[in-house]
Amino acid sequence: MLSQHATTASSTREEFKQTQVKCTCKKSQCLKLYCDCFTSGLVCGPECGCLGCCNTEANTDSLVQQARQMILQKNPQAFSSKVAQQQTHRSGCKCKRSGCQKKYCECYHLGVPCGHLCKCTLCQNGKPCLGADGEQKLVGSKRIKADIIFKVDDKAYPEQRPPSC
Template sequence: YCECFSNGVMCRNCDCSNCHNDAEHEAKRLQAIMSCLGRNPDAFRSKTTGGMKAGDKGCCCKRSGCLKNYCECYEANIMCTSSCKCLGCRNYEEASDVAPREKNADVGSKKGLARPACALRSPESVITAAVVEAVCGCLLARAEEAEGEARGGVQGELRVLEEFGHCLAQI
């Protein structure tokens, strides 16, 4: 199957050739989806919302500058984060204005291990509108959950603040 299939959508006006990821082959497509989910339950979960949150694992690109489809961040249409272990990262907001940032050696390291270039970025390049929207969605869901369990007041506020802390840790 194709990139459209891996993103969980049917093909429409793409460059695929005979991949059967269309409405005409719906039964075959559903069988393939079930097979993929059987091997990996997170196969079709978004990297930016839902199950896995952006930056859980991060990429480990070495030569692509994180600008090719085999970079999981680039493929998911998200910027690299401090969780990434990439070399020469150019998948960040300021990348069009600045030359690729190479890794800087960690001063305190005996082995000269380098920190990810993404860790050197400003907060504005990580906290994008999409990230803010996702965090707000999580906070609203937590507030509604607390309200549904009749945990208003201080208990509800505490749960929302805990969720906010969790979201910040993920960012």
């Protein structure tokens, strides 16, 4: 039974190594949350394409631990999972122009839809929004555009724009 567990654990480790994201850090020395290896609690390996890396086995006890402690002092949940049990982001994103369709949107990057905690505008990643008729709809889809009248110098101008959340 114990040997079967050890075999399962080693095969899981091998599977993880095969699916591990390789970092390509240029200026952060792999000691910031931008580095996927550092954020995951791993050290950078030979398959990584980083420059000036300090996230190595040799530095694990000194530089890496100091960097982790500094980050944890600022944000105690920095290294915890950012996706809650309900498959939504714990703090939400704040995208303004990307429509939550780029990798720098935390929700999109983690593969979860935007939720009620997100402060994004013109979301195209599943954030519900009230349409002009009061129904809950997804912002960004072509069929929800509504006539909104804007007043400039006491003149009304109808425009086609999606409702804002």
